[in-house]
Amino acid sequence: MKFKYVLALETSCDDTSVAIVRHDGFVEKVLSADQDLVHEPFGGVVPEIASRNHTLQVLPLVEKCLNESTIKWEAIDGIAVTSRPGLVGSLIVGLVTAKTLSLTQGIPFLGVNHLEGHLLAPFLKDNEFSPPDEFAFPYVALAISGGHTQLYWVESHGKYRVLGKTLDDAAGEAFDKFAKLVGLGFPGGVAVDRLAKSGKRDRFHFPRALIHEKNLNFSFSGLKTAAQNEIAKMSEKQIQGEIQNLCASYQEAIVDALMNKLGKAVEQMGARRAIVTGGVSANSRLREVVSSWAQSKSLQVVIPPIRYCTDNAAMIGYAGILRFNRGEFSEATLAPSPRSYQDDFIEGVSR
Numbered sequence: 001m002k003f004k005y006v007l008a009l010e011t012s013c014d015d016t017s018v019a020i021v022r023h024d025g026f027v028e029k030v031l032s033a034d035q036d037l038v039h040e041p042f043g044g045v046v047p048e049i050a051s052r053n054h055t056l057q058v059l060p061l062v063e064k065c066l067n068e069s070t071i072k073w074e075a076i077d078g079i080a081v082t083s084r085p086g087l088v089g090s091l092i093v094g095l096v097t098a099k100t101l102s103l104t105q106g107i108p109f110l111g112v113n114h115l116e117g118h119l120l121a122p123f124l125k126d127n128e129f130s131p132p133d134e135f136a137f138p139y140v141a142l143a144i145s146g147g148h149t150q151l152y153w154v155e156s157h158g159k160y161r162v163l164g165k166t167l168d169d170a171a172g173e174a175f176d177k178f179a180k181l182v183g184l185g186f187p188g189g190v191a192v193d194r195l196a197k198s199g200k201r202d203r204f205h206f207p208r209a210l211i212h213e214k215n216l217n218f219s220f221s222g223l224k225t226a227a228q229n230e231i232a233k234m235s236e237k238q239i240q241g242e243i244q245n246l247c248a249s250y251q252e253a254i255v256d257a258l259m260n261k262l263g264k265a266v267e268q269m270g271a272r273r274a275i276v277t278g279g280v281s282a283n284s285r286l287r288e289v290v291s292s293w294a295q296s297k298s299l300q301v302v303i304p305p306i307r308y309c310t311d312n313a314a315m316i317g318y319a320g321i322l323r324f325n326r327g328e329f330s331e332a333t334l335a336p337s338p339r340s341y342q343d344d345f346i347e348g349v350s351r
């Protein structure tokens, strides 16, 4: 049987998202509810609070999604749900919802790897956006968010090679920790980006870890410590006076480290195409640097619209429907997993 439409659920971290996606990547409807306000006082995502909020948000979102779409239950062939990696308490909410809807509607469900969703996001389209016609496999993917920072070689559907990853903090985490340090709230990436626009990028020198090494790994924990040490030397008044410069210099260190490894990955793989995805790809300085780099190297680089870069169910729906149409589905015993399965990705450069 050919699947035409799926309902998709994403609850792996702190965003609750529901979507209806067509087999060719067209997003009929996507609705998301973030939880930034409830986690803000804690300066980070509190897993127990995240799961509790998913339980409150997921079913109303499913109902709203179906009400607001022309596609109704009768047309939906299956349910795709993020089952890994992520916070187990959060994943359980989506998974139990998917299993229940699968039983009540009499349609199959499929557990999807969240990262596969990010990697396939450039194929998503809607009435306002579609990827360039000639966009296709293979490509290098830089996935950067609050929870992950990885480089992949996306060879074809289902064949993803991990080229490199962060050895400690994720890029988004590095932004958020710095924002917290200088009192900009959580999540702080957007605030740093905004203030950096009027700051001097070379006012402070922050380290770019591992950029002289051939490998494609990242490390951001030293950067955070360097910023901490710099700030410890300053009075509150000095910090406020230098806040734009601090943001611009810190942001530049992250952008430089990301670009260094993205450039190396493209070179090593002889790639003609690349994508940048995940919440940090919203960063305006990174977008500027990526687009001039792409032009200078005659590369095709796709950064999906922000709504498909941050955690969303549309990308899970597309990854799921491709697999449903290859005959895959999950058993009712499927459990959530905090980590990816070993065969989700090919590790290392040669295999």
Ligand code: KG4
Pocket: 013, 144, 145, 146, 147, 148, 171, 172, 173, 175, 176, 187, 188, 189, 190, 193, 278, 279, 280, 281, 282, 283, 284, 309, 310, 311
């Ligand atoms: O993909 P995402 O929505 O979900 C998580 O993995 O949590 O990414 C959120 C991350 C946060 O760390 C946030 O600070 C960062 O993306 N972020 C940004 C910007 N917008 C969001 N970082 C830098 N500049 C931005 N404009």
Ligand code: ZN
Pocket: 114, 118, 145, 147, 278, 310, 311
């Ligand atoms: Zn994500």
